[in-house]
Amino acid sequence: MDNSPNTNGIALTLDVDWAPDFMIDFAARILSEHRVRSTWFITHDSPALRRLRAQPDLFELGIHPNFFPGSTHGDSPGAVLRHCLDLVPEAGSLRTHGLLQSTALLGQIMSETGITTDASLFLPHANDVRPLDYQWEKKSILRVPHFWEDDFEMERAAPCWSLPPLLGEHSGLRVFDFHPVHIYLNSSTTHAYRQLKQKAVKLSEVSEDQAAAIAETGTGTQTLFREAVNYLSETGDSLRMCDINDLWRQGHFRTEKRV
Ligand SMILES: [Zn+2]
Numbered sequence: 067m068d069n070s071p072n073t074n075g076i077a078l079t080l081d082v083d084w085a086p087d088f089m090i091d092f093a094a095r096i097l098s099e100h101r102v103r104s105t106w107f108i109t110h111d112s113p114a115l116r117r118l119r120a121q122p123d124l125f126e127l128g129i130h131p132n133f134f135p136g137s138t139h140g141d142s143p144g145a146v147l148r149h150c151l152d153l154v155p156e157a158g159s160l161r162t163h164g165l166l167q168s169t170a171l172l173g174q175i176m177s178e179t180g181i182t183t184d185a186s187l188f189l190p191h192a193n194d195v196r197p198l199d200y201q202w203e204k205k206s207i208l209r210v211p212h213f214w215e216d217d218f219e220m221e222r223a224a225p226c227w228s229l230p231p232l233l234g235e236h237s238g239l240r241v242f243d244f245h246p247v248h249i250y251l252n253s254s255t256t257h258a259y260r261q262l263k264q265k266a267v268k269l270s271e272v273s274e275d276q277a278a279a280i281a282e283t284g285t286g287t288q289t290l291f292r293e294a295v296n297y298l299s300e301t302g303d304s305l306r307m308c309d310i311n312d313l314w315r316q317g318h319f320r321t322e323k324r325v
Contacts, residue, residue, distance in 0.1 A: 087114035100299035126306035128159035159307035187211035212241035254286035
């Protein structure tokens with residue numbers, strides 16, 4: 067029997083980014099119909115948040131704090147964190163909006179919150195990704211990098227909207243970062259998203275008819291998302307941030323002995 071620690075795994079994560087409820091529900095329905103686990107980084111309160119919370123076996127809720135100037139979450143890092151943790155008091159994980167980060171900010175997150183997993187590191191198309199134990203003033207937080215993100219893929223010279231090459235060319239932990247708006251629009255470029263932003267002042271105020279009218283056909287974010295969900299529903303291997311943290315503590319994802 068092979069007792070060596072597992073170094074592979076796949077995780078689906080979603081940054082809510084103020085998407086309207088019909089977009090959140092759309093992505094959540096695909097996941098729950100296939101019983102595939104995922105982690106959602108929450109930006110705001112809405113009925114869809116309560117529907118996600120009703121399925122804790124499938125959906126881990128983390129926070130998606132906006133630390134940029136002018137943030138609706140608050141006017142200081144401490145205020146932003148308090149606001150987001152009021153929304154999701156049970157959060158054990160976080161990804162910062164826009165992936166904004168600094169040593170001081172991570173230190174504050176570690177000293178002022180109970181967050182144990184940070185998912186704000188992006189290593190595009192990196193191979194052999196593993197979690198990292200980040201220690202600061204005798205505290206530690208597990209940093210779990212993602213190797214793929216929908217809006218970055220759109221900006222690549224040759225975007226890949228097919229699962230086999232993404233899985234086949236990579237080993238290690240493969241964390242995908244999707245946005246409900248891009249899943250709904252099946253975005254393969256930023257074109258539809260920009261059109262939508264022109265139609266409404268705020269993304270949260272976009273109507274379902276407006277969005278459905280400009281959703282893209284062909285391969286894109288939604289077709290890749292469905293491919294990943296189908297694959298994970300067959301293998302049963304989808305990991306949430308809390309699962310990755312548990313596996314790490316059990317000794318998985320550690321450096322392999324190479325011969
Ligand atoms: Zn974001």
